[in-house]
Amino acid sequence: MKFVTFKNAEGMARAGWLQGGGVVDMQQASDGALPADMLSFIDQHEEYLAVIQAKGLLGLAPTHQLAEVQLLAPLPNPRSFRDYISFEQHLLNASSKFGHQVAAEWYEMPIFYFTNHQAIYGPEQDVPRPAGETRLDYELEMGCVLGKGGQNLSPAEAEDCIFGFTIFNDFTARAIQAREMRCNLGPAKGKDFANAIGPYLVTKDELAPHRDATGRFNLRMTSRINGQTICDGNFQTIHYTFGQMLARASENHVRLHPGDIIGSGTVGWGSLIETNFEAHRPLEPGDVLELEIEGLGILRNQIS
Secondary structure, rough: OOEEEEEOOOOOOEEEEEOOOOEEEHHHHOOOOOOHHHHHHHHHHHHHHHHHHHHHHOOOOOOHHHHHHOOOOOOOOOOOOEEEOOHHHHHHHHHHHOOOOOHHHHHHHOOOOEEOOOEOOOOOOOOOOOOOOOOEEEOOOEEEOOOEOOOOOOOOHHHHOEEEEEEEEEEHEEEEHHEEEEEEEEOOOOOOOOOEEEEEEHHHHHHHHHOHHHHOEOEEEEEEEOOEEEEEEEEOOOOOOOOHHHHHHHOOOEEEEEEEEEEEHHHOOOOHHHHOOOOOOOOOOOEEEEEEEOOOOEEEEEOO
């Protein structure tokens, strides 16, 4: 299933799923048996998925046509947002541009930082360029959303906690980032202004046919700026699986929760810093970005 959060004609944010070329408002279609927001649905998704089956809601006509609604971030209010750096090619490319060497420890454990889970943008939303920023960048990533929590998880147990996947654009202010990381802390202000996700949240069963024996997905990942293709990669090139990332996050009795989001890190060549902005100049107001991942749709945003 492809779950969405959308704004209806009355301006209310509602949760639902794509169906028959339109959108089903889950609470309306279920006569109140399902919640109106996605986080509440995820919290009790096993119970609510059983309700969908029992009521035969997958056979209903859409309650809204797509043209009648505005898609928002599929999960506008995640409980937390960790972002990893799990593609070796991106790390090698970006490190060289910052004059860094790849630490040996990166090959020993998945590395992440906490990003701003309150700065969430959805599809077609304008993303403002930070004041004074001269090297605005995008990053092409996949995000996974947890449906179950846990602590001290094995990679296999962690995989079982995943509810679904979405596209993630980890916007980055490179000029700000470069200055603050000279202080051996961060990224902070270089990253906390915008995290775009969407256009929908795809349940993990839909991606199962693309998964190989190692737990990685054979999914094409592409990016375009103003129609120009910048990156054409594949998620299969990732070094660490989501199970390994989640297991790392849950170590030392740290409890993960339903509604947490985990970013994969940027696919190789999926950001402008990797060519030192030679593939394309830094992002400016008016630029339109399209991030596309096979099976997950297209996430489109314009810089303002």
